[in-house]
Amino acid sequence: MSTAYEAPSPPASGFAAAQHPSVASPPTAAEVHRFRQDIQGLRALAVGPVVLFHAFPKLLPGGFVGVDIFFVISGYLITRILHQEIADGRFSLTSFYVRRVKRLFPALYLMLATTLIAGLLLLPPAALDEMAKTLVATIGFASNLQFYRVSGYFDGAAELKPLLHTWSLAVEEQFYLLFPLALVTVARWAPRRLGTILWGGAAASLAACLWWMTWDPSGAFYFPFTRAYELLAGSIAAVAAYPRLRDGRVGDALSLAGIALIVGAVLFLNERMAFPGWLALIPCLGTALVLVAGEARPALGGRMLSAAPLVLLGSLSYSLYLWHWPVLVFARYLALRPLTPIEASAAVLLSIALAALSWRFVERPALALRLPGWRILTAGAATMAAGVALAGPVVLTDGVGARFDPAARALLAAQHDISPRRADCHSSEWDPIPYARSCALGDPKAVPRVAVWADSFGAEYAVALGERLAARRGSVLEVTNSGCPPSLDFAAPDRDRCVAQNRELLRQIVADRRIDTVILIANYLGYREASLTNEAPLVAGIGAATRALRGAGKQVVIVGVIPRMPFETPAALGLLRQRAADPASFGPARAGFDAASASTTTALRGIATQTGARFIDPAAYLCDVTRCHGFDPQAGALYFDHAHLSLAGARKLIAGAPPVARR
Structure with missing residues (x-):
């Protein structure tokens, strides 16, 4: 931002025009x-x-x-x-x-x-x-x-x-x-x-x-x-x-x-x-x-x-x-x-x-x-x-x-309801975690049979699933990378390296005999918003990954479009509470979400049908007929920002649609 302090002034000046032809003589x-x-x-x-x-x-x-x-x-x-x-x-x-x-x-x-x-x-x-x-x-x-x-x-x-x-x-x-x-x-x-x-x-x-x-x-x-x-x-x-x-x-x-x-x-x-x-x-x-x-x-x-x-x-x-x-x-x-x-x-x-x-x-x-x-x-x-x-x-x-009163502060605190393992288990944009060092979440003695392959939308989901599997002496492998959805040959915005990374991850997951089920999660609406294009390349890459995994004998679960909130969820809920408004009123209209996600949901369902994969629609568990909610009276805040499910939100989704059948 220009803050020049004098009246907009002009001509060119220099120290020694007579000594150097490329610098003009000082003006008056x-x-x-x-x-x-x-x-x-x-x-x-x-x-x-x-x-x-x-x-x-x-x-x-x-x-x-x-x-x-x-x-x-x-x-x-x-x-x-x-x-x-x-x-x-x-x-x-x-x-x-x-x-x-x-x-x-x-x-x-x-x-x-x-x-x-x-x-x-x-x-x-x-x-x-x-x-x-x-x-x-x-x-x-x-x-x-x-x-x-x-x-x-x-x-x-x-x-x-x-x-x-x-x-x-x-x-x-x-x-x-x-x-x-x-x-x-x-x-x-x-x-x-x-x-x-x-x-x-x-x-x-x-x-x-x-x-x-x-x-x-x-x-x-x-x-x-x-x-x-x-x-x-x-x-x-x-x-x-x-x-x-x-x-x-x-x-x-x-x-x-x-x-x-x-x-x-x-x-x-x-x-x-x-x-x-x-x-x-x-x-x-x-x-x-x-x-x-x-x-x-x-x-x-x-x-x-x-x-x-x-x-x-x-x-x-x-x-x-x-x-x-x-x-x-x-x-x-x-x-x-x-x-x-x-x-x-x-x-x-x-x-x-x-x-x-x-x-x-x-x-x-x-x-x-x-x-x-x-x-x-x-x-x-x-x-x-x-x-x-x-x-x-x-x-x-x-x-x-x-x-803020205690109830409002409790809602505001949901911004911290994130994976406690993000620092060591979730790959950052510039420092991917090698597959061999991927975290197994759940029972520490259990061999992981399930892998969550996802961008940042999968980190809390993996922790919540690990909690659920631990009760059955099971565990889940977290393979998550910010900005890199599990979509083959899809170059996410500013993440060109994702193409090579995903090819290598697919090879290693296919070769990993421990893993029999792979859960695919992506920030579908976010990539569309960031690239201002349709979702065709992203969804096509999800389809390619699904077919490759199914061809290797793996079960595949495709988690569909997760609704996005119109504002940072914990902040909105706390402010609504402070304004004596109902936190349950926060969230986008269901009709608007359905319109925004319809083409992606239809395409993902089609992939699941064609390949024999299972499809989970998050909206069936996070939305009602009128609204997609950022707050649940029993669970609390369902998001820790405007787009990522909190641990509470991930637990609610998994409770409604367990991705792994009880053994």
Whole structure:
């Protein structure tokens, strides 16, 4: 998120143009602070798609690239100002941070304070505790590292983290901890190498990002050194470290090409693609082209971006970025389900209203302050300390759990009703457990005759089945792997290695003479949602696995589509109880689930019929004629999140439909 603190400024500057032809001569102070309406339009082109993407993900699937646009703008504007100050001999690190405090802190801390108050009213303890920790990290401009730490598969839905959007502020501020000093160093020791150093830094950052994405995509997304190339793209544009434009028609063409790249990224990129990496260069290059094209004179594309509505939206961009995300998150907590289009539209309008008020009565007055720098820095430090002091008690009390009565706290605790053997028996995305080390659950003296082959949906099922078999001196082998359904040759999203893993698992299960029954479980609706395609390849792979197992003489049990809840189940149940509502009312309508699962259920039944396998329909035991339930008065919460059955839910399903006949 761009937080450049000066009026959108421009032309390119450098340390020593006379000494190096690839770096432009420093412009005058008036040129540096020249207001560029096209940059405000660029900001609108960044924040608008981000907000719409967060409110209506299917409307603009690539709207998330707005953050990358902001990074380039920020790198451009701040580099321009710093370069001019260094060239004039008036650069001061203290002054730099004074401007940052004036630009960032007032609106940011107003949002943080409001979010903390809203969290006390609306969030369950675990979510409030995490938000308070994130608030402290945000104060230290380290929330990106906090979100990286909790970016695992089961660390909660991103759309329910009220401060998730602060990660980009943290990336910027971490970048600006070193960047001004780096510029001063280059100016002192290698002014002729400025362009080369910026290009080299950007290339190194991009290379690091591409390498990191091969083994740690979350790190590549959140780390400042893997996103630095985006900010440096703006820096390169700022110092004119490229061939100079001589023809205005070329500038017009470049500005239009830049807008086309940005619009194309917004419309055609999506979350399923590997990002940032190479793909992030599309919006970054587009933004840089617009910035470069408008340096000497307003280019055609820049004049289009200078339309009054875009300039106004660009003026609100920082405040709108700050407010829109927590408003959307808290709206979801009020609804306890995905927002309808009308509700999402209302949340966006409220965000715009809050942004306008924040801009008019907080941002502008703060920027207009004319106080000694030491007072501003002291006030900033005091504000940071106050924020930590307010968030600290929330963390120390585990999210102020005393706000909820004992019955509500018992429902909330279902988030921990998971397999106690997940850490050592369930394969993570990147560290599969070899078949030879698969866990046998149940009677420790029994030889496992049954195997649960599944993705993460099978972990709790295997434990619950092990409990049932232990009473008969039996056990079950758990062969579960996050994100890898037991579907031959099916490449799950971001899990290309599943194809080879499943081929090897099938070979070993077939060769394992201990196993006579194999239970297949998969997150069918989740893969459809993640890939936005039909279930045909997934179901075809289930059929191939079933036929191979049956051909080897194994009995096969296919567990059908497990209903998904509209919200994190323990949180929803606890909040409903706290609101004096009936937890049994929580869950999707049966008709909607039947419509969503009909084709998959029909196909799986067909596979079972053709191969002689057994089919279990979870909906027959987890749903009634009107609703699929997340809560059972006798069993309790049936899910530990929005999709995975809790141990209680797995026990209920197994009790209703035992997958293994009594011997």
